[in-house]
Amino acid sequence: MTYPNEAELLAKVPTQLFIGGEWVDGDEPAFAVNDPATGEELTKVANATPEQGIKALDAAVAAQDDFAKMPARQRAEILRKAWEILMEHRDEMAMLMTLEMGKPLAEAQGEVNYGGEFLRWFAEEAVRVNGRYGQTPEGNGQMIVSKHPVGPCFLITPWNFPLAMATRKIAPAIAAGCTCVVKPASLTPLTTLFMVKILEEAGLPKGVVNVVTTRNTGGVSSPIIADRRLRKLSFTGSTGVGQKLMQEATQNVLRTSMELGGNAPFVVFEDADLDKAVDGVIAAKFRNIGQACTAANRVLVHESIADEFTQKVADVVKGYKLGRGTEEGVTIGPLVEQKAVDKVAELVDDAVANGAELVVGGKRVEGPGSFYEATVLKNVTPEHKIFNEEIFGPVLPVVTFKDEDEAVRLANDTEYGLMSYVFTEDFKRGQRMIDLLETGMMGLNVGILSNAAAPFGGVKMSGIGREGSHEGIEEYLYTKYTMTPSPFA
Secondary structure (H helix, E strand, O other), rough: OOOOOHHHHHHHOOOOOOEEEEOOOEEEEEEEEEEEOOOOEEEEEOOHHHHHHHHHHHHHHHHHHHHHHHHHHHHHHHHHHHHHHHHOOOHHHHHHHHHHHHOHHHHHHHHHHHHHHHHHHHHHHHHOOEEEEEEEOOOEEEEEEEEOOOOOOEEEOOOOOOOOHHHHHHHHHHOOOOOOEEEEEOOHHHHHHHHHHHHHOOOOOOOEEEEEOOOOOHHHHHHHOOOOOEEEEEEEEEHHHHHHHHHHHHHHHEEEEEOOOOOOEEEEOOOHHHHHHHHHHHHHHHHHHHEEEEEHHHHHEOOOOOOHHHHHHHHHHHOOOOOOOOOOOOOEOOOOOHHHHHHHHHHHHHHHOOOEEEEOOOOOOOOOOEOOOOEEEOOOOOOOOOHHHOOOHHHEEEHHHHOOHHHHHHHOOOOOOOEEEEEEEOOHHHHHHHHOOOOOOOEEOOOOOOOOOEEOOOOOOOOOOOOHHHHHHHHOOOEEEEEEOOOOO
């Protein structure tokens, strides 16, 4: 792989708003996007006003009718072409994500492949939107059930997977025939801007996708959500923000899909293949520097194997290299900002002060950037804050259990229900866990399971709706039933 020169790459990335197919300046002073590994400014991007947010919605509304009429094959070809262009620029996109978000280049490459798959998957789904036709049971008429685009959408994406979370929303919207306004996180807007440039090159009509970058998130978002022309809201982020957005969405009874917080249990039973479980928990915990809603947050291990398991994990973590994601061999990059370091440090310090024991790590890293050591804790209990709050950092807390009933109780002892992981060689136990664990997704003897062809989403306070799979495009369609007279009457 040949990665581009950083300055040359940044010079290629748009930094303006994208409204109605035009790149325009923000009406507020531009804001800085910083490298979390150094704290230094990468570039400045446009700062939209609430009025410019509404202009973006104006453009989406103006483009909606014509785009909905576009043949599905044409929409599919735009997505397919965008995937091809993205693959041609994969090294640039990976480098850009590493610069603004911090993840190591190898992981950024993985996200390019994963995020790209949503373009390719929904290119294939666009031509498979089907209805049905049939006679009523009474024979008094014919029923036509058809699918239609919901209309203009507002898509709010997070900073931790800036490409995949954008394509996971934008691609099904395009496939379904919906126009949209996208608001990327202010910490990582460059990836979305570069992706929209690719969509533009792929032939996307003007006004179909509009991007507003802003530091005034609430000020820009609220008027868009309150506008009666908007028909759908999709958000990925914290549960607290999601709750507020859902309250706003009730005003116009918007179609909503929410992928919110997680507190994933990683359950290791006494009959598990220990080496596989260690590999699984490393993948589930430390991918993306632990900054994933799907990350293993509470590692529940049977008491008979807890010491051996913890030591095996610690031995791996001791070998991790911490540094800027562009450096060769780095496995743990920076957290996205200093506030994230403060939160992780608070949770670890609280656990240690209340009886947990540090096995590896447990400290901030002095100097530039927002780094925290990869950490393993043991003797964690359900009373610790770290058991009950999403960590969002490279910290692995080990909690022990005595039997299957206790494991299930501990796993479900949370308001969240996004992801769970189970390692066991007992086939029947694995089947029981599918029924007993209260989560929208479960990895059985695997540590990574996200896939564009699979439905992604949670239960309880982890959200509503699904992204990816054939369920993903349904979130952007409404169902219409039409009755016609019976041709046999």
